[in-house]
Amino acid sequence: MQSISGMAGFERTLNSHVDSKGACSEQNAEGASDPVFKFRDSSHSAFVLQGLNHLRLSKKFTDVVLCAGDEEITCHRAVLALCSCYFNAMFSHDMQESHIQNVTLNGVQPSILSTIIEFLYTGEIDITEQNAQAVLEAASLFQISSLEAACSIFMREHMDPSNCIGILQFADLHNLTDLYKKAEDFSIAQFSEVCLSEEFLQLPEALLLKCLSKDLYLDSEETAYEAAMNWIKSDLENRGGSLPAVLNALRLPFLSPYSLTKASDDPIISQNPECVSAIEEAKRYQNMHLNEWQQLKSVKCEPRNYREVVIILGSMSIDDVEIQHKTIMYDPESRVRSLLEPPPFQKYEKIQTAAPLGSNVMVRTNLGNAWLYLPHENVWTGVASPTQPRWHGKLVACNNHVYLVGGYGLNRTVLENVEKYKPDTNTWEVVTTLPTQLLTGTQ
Incomplete structure (x- = not known):
């Protein structure tokens, strides 16, 4: 030694x-x-690198001064040209910067430029959530590939629903393909949370439409619809004209009939003929037979990556007097069970039959009342009762509609009428009769 x-x-x-x-x-x-x-x-390479940085800090043998704002950083052209294709091109050709002492760099924050130069002379840098985007932007400008890669890795590993959209926009702006793909995949998988962020409301229209057209992982199409409408209404004056394109990017036929009815009643939709036409088209799709639906080639009729859960509805008797109602959601993927809003039934009322209605659940009780549970809002709402009194009939789901079949009416007469619920008018109508009367069971 x-x-x-x-x-x-x-x-x-x-x-x-x-x-x-x-x-x-x-x-x-x-x-x-x-x-x-x-x-x-x-130790020679480390000695040379440390020595060059020592010379820079001592302003010895330096031949260029980089200027950004009020910041002036004395450097060696050779070091800059060696580490950066940007500076190599600047100093190698017959450009003004190749021989002048002070070189002004626009569009770079002074503190970030200082950080970049420190990295070129030491090979070390502290990347944080506060500076990652700015450092990556500067590294991209100066064509420092190793630093670009390091910032991209950091941003990928620290991506969450609150910053995913910002990273997506940044990657799109700077043509960072790998980072964009990661942010896009994250937004697709976590859309239900991503759409609640402030950044989502700042998306430009082109990126919003591209996002809504993807096979998002959703609990229901209502999530995508509500996110899109929030985006429109956050700047209605400037974004109102984008509403037809936004609705066209959604899978409207997969909204529940109840949600489609609410959409058609929204003033900003009902006052736009093109939007009204889109809602009516979705309703027609829902009334098609299954074989007609399957023959359609439209992307609107292709389901997204919905997350399936099990809704458990029931009640228990306490001391044979009081009935306690429960609504439970079970997620088979995570194996998590969650207590949801219990139904607001009367004291002796309990569920007799249930069936899915779109992404919602319709139930009928032993008292003949009809209720609708909306999982995406975690609320219960009362709906109209069938046209005739009916006990022990069963709800059946088919093609996004609910039918009431069987049971008996007044004087215990077995019923042959089949009724269909119409969410757009909150009414029931008799649509057919059974070839054989059916008593679907007793309590």
């Missing part, structure tokens, strides 16, 4: 490395062996 004085007090320690014999031999022209001492200083 040997200590050698460096420049202006800068010192290093040399580590010499020799092969296992301490030397190697080579044959000269006469066949004799000339000893060769192979020496490799493993």
Whole structure:
């Protein structure tokens, strides 16, 4: 080990490395062996790098000053050209910057430029959530590929629903393909949370439409519809004209009939003929037979990646007097069970039959009342009762509609009428009769 004085007090320690014999031999022209001492200083590259940075800080042998705002950073053209294709091109060609002392850089924050230069001379940098985008932007400008990759890795590993959209926009703006793909995949998988962020409301229209057209992972199409309407209404004056394009990007036929009715009653939709037409088209799709639906080639009729859950409805008797109602959601994927809003039934009322209505659940009780549970809002709402009194009939779901079949009416007459619920008018209508009267069971 040997200590050698460096420049202006800068010192290093040399580590010499020799092969296992301490030397190697080579044959000269006469066949004799000339000893060769192979020496490799493993600290040399670090010494040179540290020495160059020491020279920079001491402003020795420097030949250029980078200026950004009020910041002036003295550097060596050789180091900048070696580490950055941007500076290499700037200093290699017959450009003004190749021979002037002060070079002004626009569009770069002074503090970020200082951080970048420090990295070029030391190979070290602290990337944080606060500076990652700015450092990546500067690294992209200066064409420092290793730093670009490091920032991209950091942003991918620290992506969450609150910053995903910002990263998506940033990657799109700077043509960062891998980072964009990661942010896009994240937004698709976590859309239900991503759409609640402030950044989502700042999306430009082109990116919003692109996002809504993807096979998002959703509990229901209502989530995408509500997110899109929130985006429109957050700046209605400037975005109102985009409503037809936004509705066209949604899968409106997969909204529940109840939600379609609410949509058609929304003033900003009902006052736009093109939007009204889109809602009416979705209703027609829902009234098609299954084989007609399957023959359609429209993307509007292709389901998204919905997350399926089990809704458990029931009640228990406490001391044979009080009935306690419960609504439970079970997620088979995460195996998590959650208590939801219990139904607001009367004291002796309990569920007799239930069926899905779109993404909602319709139930009828032993008192003949009809209720609708909306899982995406976690609320219960009362709906109209069938046209005639009916006990022990069963609700049946088919093609996004609910039918009431069987049971008996007044004087215990077995009923043959089949009724269909119409959510757009909150009414029931008799649509057919059973070839054979059916009593679907007793309580």
